Amino acid sequence: MKSFRKELWFTTSKRYEFVRITDAVQAIIDESGISEGLCLVNAMHITASVFINDNESGLHQDYMEWLEKIAPFSTRGYHHNVGEDNADAHLKRQVMGREVVVAITGGRLDFGPWEQIFYGEFDGRRRKRVLVKIIGE
Amino acid sequence: MKSFRKELWFTTSKRYEFVRITDAVQAIIDESGISEGLCLVNAMHITASVFINDNESGLHQDYMEWLEKIAPFSTRGYHHNVGEDNADAHLKRQVMGREVVVAITGGRLDFGPWEQIFYGEFDGRRRKRVLVKIIGE
Amino acid sequence: MKSFRKELWFTTSKRYEFVRITDAVQAIIDESGISEGLCLVNAMHITASVFINDNESGLHQDYMEWLEKIAPFSTRGYHHNVGEDNADAHLKRQVMGREVVVAITGGRLDFGPWEQIFYGEFDGRRRKRVLVKIIGE
Numbered sequence: 001m002k003s004f005r006k007e008l009w010f011t012t013s014k015r016y017e018f019v020r021i022t023d024a025v026q027a028i029i030d031e032s033g034i035s036e037g038l039c040l041v042n043a044m045h046i047t048a049s050v051f052i053n054d055n056e057s058g059l060h061q062d063y064m065e066w067l068e069k070i071a072p073f074s075t076r077g078y079h080h081n082v083g084e085d086n087a088d089a090h091l092k093r094q095v096m097g098r099e100v101v102v103a104i105t106g107g108r109l110d111f112g113p114w115e116q117i118f119y120g121e122f123d124g125r126r127r128k129r130v131l132v133k134i135i136g137e
Numbered sequence: 138m139k140s141f142r143k144e145l146w147f148t149t150s151k152r153y154e155f156v157r158i159t160d161a162v163q164a165i166i167d168e169s170g171i172s173e174g175l176c177l178v179n180a181m182h183i184t185a186s187v188f189i190n191d192n193e194s195g196l197h198q199d200y201m202e203w204l205e206k207i208a209p210f211s212t213r214g215y216h217h218n219v220g221e222d223n224a225d226a227h228l229k230r231q232v233m234g235r236e237v238v239v240a241i242t243g244g245r246l247d248f249g250p251w252e253q254i255f256y257g258e259f260d261g262r263r264r265k266r267v268l269v270k271i272i273g274e
Numbered sequence: 275m276k277s278f279r280k281e282l283w284f285t286t287s288k289r290y291e292f293v294r295i296t297d298a299v300q301a302i303i304d305e306s307g308i309s310e311g312l313c314l315v316n317a318m319h320i321t322a323s324v325f326i327n328d329n330e331s332g333l334h335q336d337y338m339e340w341l342e343k344i345a346p347f348s349t350r351g352y353h354h355n356v357g358e359d360n361a362d363a364h365l366k367r368q369v370m371g372r373e374v375v376v377a378i379t380g381g382r383l384d385f386g387p388w389e390q391i392f393y394g395e396f397d398g399r400r401r402k403r404v405l406v407k408i409i410g411e
Contacts, residue, residue, distance in 0.1 A: 001138045001275045001411050003310040036140040044386030046327045053183045058216035062224050079332035087336050103270035112181030133377035137138050138275045173277040190320045195353035199361050240407035249318030274275050
């Protein structure tokens with residue numbers, strides 16, 4: 001069994017932002033030399049997500065508006081916001097998820113036709129990172 | 138380390154539907170010959186889910202009604218719905234999840250008493266698939 | 275490839291409760307002797323969650339109030355509640371998730387600065403358990 005580990009770093013220009021990372025993850029798989037296995041991709045910060053969905057800007061806008069509706073930003077409505085203002089980011093990240101686990105088959109992300117991996121930032125404008133850990137052969 | 142891969146295909150008769158796939162996944166584990174490891178089960182489409190919960194029809198109706206409340210169907214209320222009408226399915230899938238990772242112990246799904254795996258379809262009536270990827274020994 | 279399996283048992287004193295289990299999971303990794311691999315931590319019951327977020331009491335209160343808002347307790351409002359009163363727990367668990375998959379690097383949980391693992395109980399006051407399954411080398 002082989003294992004491989006690498007980090008991806010982000011500083012988004014906006015507080016809320018989705019960043020497509022499919023190609024960056026595939027490049028790490030290529031570098032690992034692992035052709036059959038599992039690839040874990042997770043946010044290492046608790047106000048950010050990694051998720052898989054469609055690369056379509058209208059849909060991303062829908063996600064952002066929907067998340068704001070079910071987990072709204074507020075400086076006063078949360079217990080967490082004592083010296084913080086990012087409680088909403090913790091809730092939004094929980095809806096979108098911390099991690100994805102992806103199959104590697106023949107050295108490639110084993111994906112359906114529209115699957116793309118995204119980093120979901122809900123409290124951005126500072127350096128944060130994603131972990132990619134691969135095990136296999 | 139061994140690895141094994143197989144797909145499950147579905148064409149649901151309804152737009153929204155849950156399909157129990159526990160036995161189908163166990164059959165793939167049997168076929169793999171892997172007795173200790175991890176089993177990834179993921180929707181390969183971005184308007185469908187794989188999740189683990191109870192096999193109880195009242196609860197499934199509760200899930201469907203709840204999803205409709207927090208992520209309602211609408212042909213006009215979403216940016217994604219230009220030539221599409223399935224934006225709600227992308228949101229519903231995000232709540233229910235893309236994938237589950239299940240332990241394999243002694244050749245069996247290592248489950249609690251009520252755990253069952255379901256395929257969750259939110260934009261059905263066409264051919265879609267689930268990936269089962271197993272690694273272990 | 276090595277694998278290792280252990281259960282954690284809980285009887286919470288409250289119906290809804292979060293329990294930090296990071297150290298208990300690390301102790302199982304230590305016991306396994308596995309230094310590079312993946313660690314699956316999942317609730318074996320369908321009204322409980324395992325999730326990763328911040329160990330901050332105000333935030334935990336925010337999670338509980340938010341979950342009650344989007345998936346409220348009701349003895350009468352759910353189809354599942356025939357002889358049951360825990361339908362809300364099944365919904366809350368779906369938002370918070372069944373499982374986490376965590377990288378093991380150098381024998382340690384490969385975590386960002388604030389990541390902590392929690393058991394999320396939504397129908398407590400009875401014995402329930404979490405599975406820890408590790409594969410690696």
